[in-house]
Amino acid sequence: MAQVSSVAEGKTTKSVTLRIARYNPKHDSKKQFMEFNLQYERWTTVLEAILDVKKHFDHSVAVRYSCRQATCGSCGMIINGKPRLACFTKISELESDVVTVEPMNNFPIIRDLAVKFERLFDTHHKIKPYLIRDDSEITSNEKEFLQSPEELENYIQFANCIKCGLCNSACPTMATDSSFIGPQALAQAYRYVADSRDKGKDSRLKIIDDSHGIWRCHFAGSCSQVCPKGVDPAMGIQFLRGYMLGFRS
């Protein structure tokens, strides 16, 4: 366990202890935490703090990030016990003198804070995340598929998904069920089923009507509480199930 002091300069207002989980599945038997004392501004994000550690103290900390503006969905991690995007979480809003960062749960760990996304992408592909219909709007002599603003409103919320995986990390079923399709894929299934241009409802409903499909969601809503884009996967999943129960047509 390392104890290091901050070398950050400038208009610092407060200090925080950043605890970073270190774990390499190739040779570590369990997670260990390294502690760093840092100074931060009101607007400093957890990602900036981690990058500060990488720059000044230990460049070997493994973390995945890219856009730094909650758009790429790369920097999901457990921050003080809850799944959040590191670039979208300010240290000041955590209201704690200690910030603990760990890799997302329910995802295999590559190293430290970086996790594998293969399963999330596999389940995402499984629900056919594209418009299904016989004709095409790019074929010559065909008009583009028209859609009213009301029809757009039915699914646009769910099209905001950035595939960060926070919902899958928070889901209580995912906590124990390795085969569950997960809230991310189910919400995306609804995104396409609700799209007035799509004709693939039946095939998608068939895919998710499985012993580890949509029925393993129990509407605990944890996925929606952690979504950084307001997608509200729980809502989409219940609407999707509404089709199967005959509440929607």
Added chain:
Amino acid sequence: MEPKDENKEGIGGMINPRRYGIERVAYILMRLSGLGLLAYFIGHIYETSSILKGEVGWAEFLELTQTNEGHAVLAIVIGMCVFHTVNGIRVMLGHGGVGVGRPARPDYPYLPASQNSRHKMGIYSAIVLAAIAMLYGLAVMYGE
């Protein structure tokens, strides 16, 4: 894939009630009450079969239920039964997409419409009704 490599939260994470509000608490209580009621139901079927042993067998069974422990177990069963029923109806309606809000363009701070006050009220009602039913059950059992 080895379970250890999956970094799953496991049962501890699943039943942790502290992080995701009353909805997660309701999820846990629903599960526990379901398991509890199944256990009681099996016990109830087994115990009531004592009537086949005649009046003496039935009296022995009744004696068992008329202790303080027996009353406490029955009161818990009443609470579980009421909570499981009321929350079950809420969940069933939610599963059909009833009362989970309408899709809309999300605005910061992105409060999820599905986690709305109607469902929270449903959960609190289930808890309160379960508590009232338990008290009523105890009053009936001890009042006689």
Added chain:
Amino acid sequence: MVNKMRESVIMKIHYGTALAAVALVAVHILMRLTQSFAESLEYENVIANYQFLPYAGMLEIILILLSIHGFNGLRVILLELKQGRAYEKAVSYGCIAGMIGLIAYGSRTIFMVNMGMV
């Protein structure tokens, strides 16, 4: 059989049995309150209940509904706890066996008392 059934069909049965059981269990509990609680549990009264055919029929229906609902609920919980082909098959068939066993055991009591075999 349960492996061939679509999950949506199983879960619709799960919801259906729940709703039906709520109504019938309410009647079952209210019957305890038509007299004083202790009186309703007296041997003669219980025997009279069992021998009243509509009530015995209702008990049988409750037994079937709750056994299906309860053991399917258990199956769901167990399927979510652990995965694997053999395990999942064992859970599904184990729950069906439990359900049938409980219905058989409860039915035996209902039929024997109803027919006056006590």
